[in-house]
Amino acid sequence: MKGILKKIAQINFGLMSPEDIRKMSVTKIVTPDTYDEDGYPIEAGLMDPRLGVIDPGLKCRSCGSKGGDCQGHFGHINIARPVIHVGFADTIHKILRSTCKECARVLLTDAEIIDYKDRIGNMVKNEESITNIIKEIYTVARRDKCPHCETEQEDIKIDKPVSIVEGNYKLTASEVRERLEKIPEEDHILLGVNSKVAKPEWMVLTVLPVPPVTVRPSITLETGERSEDDLTHKLVDILRINQRLKENMEAGAPQLIVEDLWELLQYHVTTYFDNEASGVPPARHRSGRPLKTLAQRLKGKEGRFRSNLSGKRVNFSARTVISPDPNISINEVGVPEMIAKEVTVPIYVTPWNIEEMKKFINNGPKVHPGANYVERPDGRKVRVYPETKDAIIEKLEPGFRVERHLIDGDIVLFNRQPSLHRMSMMAHEVRVLPHKTFRLNLCVCPPYNADFDGDEMNMHIFQTEESRAEAKSLMRVQEHILSPRFGGPIIGGIHDHISGAYLLTRESSVFEEDEVFQILMRAKIPLPKPKGESWSGKEIFSLLLPEDMNMVYRAEICRRCDECLKQECKNDAYVVIEDGNLKSGVIDDRAFGSFAGKILDSVVKEYGTDKAREFLDSATKLAISGIMKKGFTTSTDDEEIPQEAKERIEELLSKAEERVEILIEAYTNEELEALPGRSLEETLEMKIMQVLGEARDKSGELAEKYFDINKNHAVVMALTGARGSMLNLTQIAACVGQQSVRGGRIERGYSERTLPHFKKGELGAKARGFVHSSYKTGLDPLEFFFHAMGGREGLVDTAIRTAQSGYMQRRLVNALQDLSVRPDGTVRDNRGVIIQTMYGEDKVDPAKSDYGKVVDIDRVIDEIRIKSGK
Amino acid sequence: MKKDILKHRLVPEHTILSKSEIKKVMKELDIHPEQLPKIKQDDPICKAIEAKSGDVLKITRKSHTAGKFVTYRLVLN
Numbered sequence: 037m038k039g040i041l042k043k044i045a046q047i048n049f050g051l052m053s054p055e056d057i058r059k060m061s062v063t064k065i066v067t068p069d070t071y072d073e074d075g076y077p078i079e080a081g082l083m084d085p086r087l088g089v090i091d092p093g094l095k096c097r098s099c100g101s102k103g104g105d106c107q108g109h110f111g112h113i114n115i116a117r118p119v120i121h122v123g124f125a126d127t128i129h130k131i132l133r134s135t136c137k138e139c140a141r142v143l144l145t146d147a148e149i150i151d152y153k154d155r156i157g158n159m160v161k162n163e164e165s166i167t168n169i170i171k172e173i174y175t176v177a178r179r180d181k182c183p184h185c186e187t188e189q190e191d192i193k194i195d196k197p198v199s200i201v202e203g204n205y206k207l208t209a210s211e212v213r214e215r216l217e218k219i220p221e222e223d224h225i226l227l228g229v230n231s232k233v234a235k236p237e238w239m240v241l242t243v244l245p246v247p248p249v250t251v252r253p254s255i256t257l258e259t260g261e262r263s264e265d266d267l268t269h270k271l272v273d274i275l276r277i278n279q280r281l282k283e284n285m286e287a288g289a290p291q292l293i294v295e296d297l298w299e300l301l302q303y304h305v306t307t308y309f310d311n312e313a314s315g316v317p318p319a320r321h322r323s324g325r326p327l328k329t330l331a332q333r334l335k336g337k338e339g340r341f342r343s344n345l346s347g348k349r350v351n352f353s354a355r356t357v358i359s360p361d362p363n364i365s366i367n368e369v370g371v372p373e374m375i376a377k378e379v380t381v382p383i384y385v386t387p388w389n390i391e392e393m394k395k396f397i398n399n400g401p402k403v404h405p406g407a408n409y410v411e412r413p414d415g416r417k418v419r420v421y422p423e424t425k426d427a428i429i430e431k432l433e434p435g436f437r438v439e440r441h442l443i444d445g446d447i448v449l450f451n452r453q454p455s456l457h458r459m460s461m462m463a464h465e466v467r468v469l470p471h472k473t474f475r476l477n478l479c480v481c482p483p484y485n486a487d488f489d490g491d492e493m494n495m496h497i498f499q500t501e502e503s504r505a506e507a508k509s510l511m512r513v514q515e516h517i518l519s520p521r522f523g524g525p526i527i528g529g530i531h532d533h534i535s536g537a538y539l540l541t542r543e544s545s546v547f548e549e550d551e552v553f554q555i556l557m558r559a560k561i562p563l564p565k566p567k568g569e570s571w572s573g574k575e576i577f578s579l580l581l582p583e584d585m586n587m588v589y590r591a592e593i594c595r596r597c598d599e600c601l602k603q604e605c606k607n608d609a610y611v612v613i614e615d616g617n618l619k620s621g622v623i624d625d626r627a628f629g630s631f632a633g634k635i636l637d638s639v640v641k642e643y644g645t646d647k648a649r650e651f652l653d654s655a656t657k658l659a660i661s662g663i664m665k666k667g668f669t670t671s672t673d674d675e676e677i678p679q680e681a682k683e684r685i686e687e688l689l690s691k692a693e694e695r696v697e698i699l700i701e702a703y704t705n706e707e708l709e710a711l712p713g714r715s716l717e718e719t720l721e722m723k724i725m726q727v728l729g730e731a732r733d734k735s736g737e738l739a740e741k742y743f744d745i746n747k748n749h750a751v752v753m754a755l756t757g758a759r760g761s762m763l764n765l766t767q768i769a770a771c772v773g774q775q776s777v778r779g780g781r782i783e784r785g786y787s788e789r790t791l792p793h794f795k796k797g798e799l800g801a802k803a804r805g806f807v808h809s810s811y812k813t814g815l816d817p818l819e820f821f822f823h824a825m826g827g828r829e830g831l832v833d834t835a836i837r838t839a840q841s842g843y844m845q846r847r848l849v850n851a852l853q854d855l856s857v858r859p860d861g862t863v864r865d866n867r868g869v870i871i872q873t874m875y876g877e878d879k880v881d882p883a884k885s886d887y888g889k890v891v892d893i894d895r896v897i898d899e900i901r902i903k904s905g906k
Numbered sequence: 907m908k909k910d911i912l913k914h915r916l917v918p919e920h921t922i923l924s925k926s927e928i929k930k931v932m933k934e935l936d937i938h939p940e941q942l943p944k945i946k947q948d949d950p951i952c953k954a955i956e957a958k959s960g961d962v963l964k965i966t967r968k969s970h971t972a973g974k975f976v977t978y979r980l981v982l983n
């Protein structure tokens with residue numbers, strides 16, 4: 037494809053001149069009234085038909101297009117006396133302050149003018165921002181005396197929002213405009229005004245553009261009463277005062293009255309632009325509600341930008357709390373009936389489905405597999421009511437479109453914010469279920485990063501056949517088992533799936549045949565032929581493995597024995613699968629866990645995603661039924677160690693603390709030798725950290741000796757990778773260890789000490805946040821305080837990290853959103869410009885790769901070795 | 907002291923393509939030269955190999971994923 041290169045040459049921002057405003061206007065607006073007694077819009081009124089049409093049946097008098105196609109046309113109001121535009125009041129003030137009251141030149145010396153013009157010229161040429169230099173000019177040009185005509189200058193202040201006061205005299209808008217008019221064009225650039233697109237005097241309005249009716253449509257209430265938009269109300273106010281001002285001026289009314297009216301006109305124009313401008317009471321509706329004028333429409337979270345342009349509300353979507361359901365497939369999502377009856381799927385009526393559609397309509401909007409709307413071929417939509425459904429069924433024929441309820445098997449899009457990667461939005465099949473929460477399989481928690489402590493998720497219903505087909509082939513959960521991040525499974529077993537599989541497949545696990553069949557029935561796995569003898573757990577799990585699967589790997593529980601005994605490993609950590617039979621090793625996190633599952637990974641890559649989904653569904657169900665057969669519980673008893681162990685740990689820790697004291701003594705006696713490249717203090721710190729770290733590790737190892745995986749479920753969870761770690765357990769049972777802030781021992785607090793309980797300069801273990809106690813024995817107050825310090829740092833870090841990575845993600849997404857990989861393997865942007873001549877330089881899709889590589893040679897060799905070795 | 911940047915290990919090999927080579931590459935990628943990534947004429951590498959505006963450079967560099975990777979850049983001033 038040859039790209040089309042089109043360039044936007046430039047975008048100009050400037051001010052509209054009074055001529056521009058009049059030129060774009062289709063009519064002058066004079067009457068403050070909108071409609072006459074018969075309800076027709078008044079000519080030259082605020083609803084003048086030339087301003088555009090909304091009613092799709094009418095034609096626009098200005099452009100001839102139908103309502104809906106006509107975007108509307110501006111009108112204008114000639115203002116009797118000039119008024120200051122609030123948005124520019126600050127700029128006007130700055131400009132007046134920087135120019136002479138007499139000759140209107142900028143208050144810079146000739147030399148300064150030449151210098152600044154030179155600098156600005158260069159910056160414009162280099163496309164640099166001139167804001168800073170203009171700011172500088174505004175400060176330099178605040179002179180008491182004009183360098184050109186020697187006139188003494190008076191101080192000009194701004195009285196928010198729009199009053200400009202010189203000395204003690206308040207300048208009228210006309211006087212302000214005159215002064216701005218007098219500024220010579222060659223000085224404009226020095227004041228930050230580009231004379232090609234703006235003149236300073238245009239910041240004082242003499243004519244006001246009137247936005248088209250499409251911008252401020254009136255609404256008709258049920259009572260037939262017309263209700264006008266806030267902008268229209270404001271424009272009515274402006275027109276009224278403008279009228280009165282004009283009349284009074286023509287009648288030669290006293291100056292005081294004219295000035296009062298002028299002030300009032302200024303107020304109305306100001307609040308028309310911004311009803312929250314500081315220093316003016318906001319204009320209110322009769323009910324007392326402040327009016328929403330131009331600035332309010334755009335500003336803030338509820339403004340046009342943040343709520344209508346950057347983000348939009350959509351139809352056919354639903355949101356509710358999520359809860360787990362281990363009995364549905366990973367591909368499914370449980371949808372509450374209440375939601376299924378609200379969001380609909382459009383179905384075209386054909387001769388083949390007309391009877392089915394009639395049934396839906398017959399059920400109506402209130403009975404579950406029903407229908408809410410029927411759309412006729414001419415585009416007219418009728419709601420299905422119990423009273424009208426028979427008539428609708430009567431008329432139904434091919435070509436109609438029925439908006440029927442969500443039913444089992446429909447494809448929907450399911451999403452959890454923050455949508456950070458593509459697995460945050462996946463396509464699920466609907467299962468309509470009772471109750472009020474979305475239900476999801478636990479295996480899809482990792483990609484969504486969901487848990488059930490109150491998380492909510494969104495669901496979107498596809499509205500076209502194409503989107504459904506595309507979603508089914510590209511977005512279905514089973515297509516996302518492998519993550520493009522590391523080319524391994526991100527969807528997989530968690531928590532009890534892992535513990536359960538371990539309990540089921542460990543060596544000591546033997547079941548009578550009737551028990552086996554109970555487990556399999558409960559897991560909804562097809563029953564094998566009875567063999568009339570007891571089964572090992574490994575044999576049960578083998579039922580799920582593909583017949584021809586061969587693989588070898590080390591399980592998560594592998595303790596890295598000094599010499600690996602392979603199949604004879606006493607931990608049973610050496611997994612061997614031969615022709616789909618689990619010969620040795622236990623099933624744990626490394627088998628089918630999320631982020632780690634080797635077997636799952638292999639099933640996806642060798643047997644495809646359908647098989648993988650089947651495997652994962654049945655493996656997790658089997659594990660759950662296994663764990664339920666065995667029983668599984670944990671309590672603080674699991675972190676109990678015998679008295680002798682406690683004593684030995686105590687001894688170990690006090691020895692370490694002694695060694696720290698010895699180190700400190702060596703340091704104070706200046707006997708300590710500095711490590712290369714370190715100061716004496718750093719050396720001491722490092723050595724202390726090392727001693728204490730070792731002490732904690734040793735105490736942990738000591739405690740670990742008493743933790744038996746065969747008797748202790750907390751250890752089962754830690755070692756199989758189901759939940760928690762050995763460190764968690766030893767911190768509970770033996771010793772919590774050093775608390776740290778900013779990667780080192782705790783130093784902050786009082787001068788030269790962490791807390792007033794210590795001596796100044798004390799460097800001992802306890803004084804710098806070493807927690808000697810275990811969580812189970814409990815922390816003393818000082819330890820508790822240090823622990824809170826370390827804990828707080830963790831919380832602050834995560835809060836900051838999410839904010840930073842969120843912003844980084846935003847910038848990345850904006851930079852990369854239009855890039856795509858083309859069929860020829862090139863990466864191009866939306867103009868067809870090449871970014872990479874080959875995607876990733878090797879054309880490999882990481883989600884389809886073997887942990888980032890095209891092929892894992894070692895694995896292939898292992899497989900062949902097993903096959904030939906038997 | 908002036909270094910020969912062409913000998914630096916982080917500077918990949920740049921060669922200027924002939925007219926016919928450009929034609930061939932453009933046909934291969936099905937693009938016109940403006941759609942290529944750009945490089946400035948005053949880039950040190952362009953000065954070193956005396957590439958002029960309008961030339962197309964063939965860049966052969968080491969790649970973590972593919973071992974060796976070939977890409978092209980259009981010289982602009």
Ligand SMILES: [Mg+2]
Nearest residue numbers: 487488489491
């Ligand atoms: Mg949560």
Ligand SMILES: [Zn+2]
Nearest residue numbers: 088096099106
């Ligand atoms: Zn129109």
Ligand SMILES: [Zn+2]
Nearest residue numbers: 136139182185
């Ligand atoms: Zn002057």
Ligand SMILES: [Zn+2]
Nearest residue numbers: 597601605609
């Ligand atoms: Zn071992």
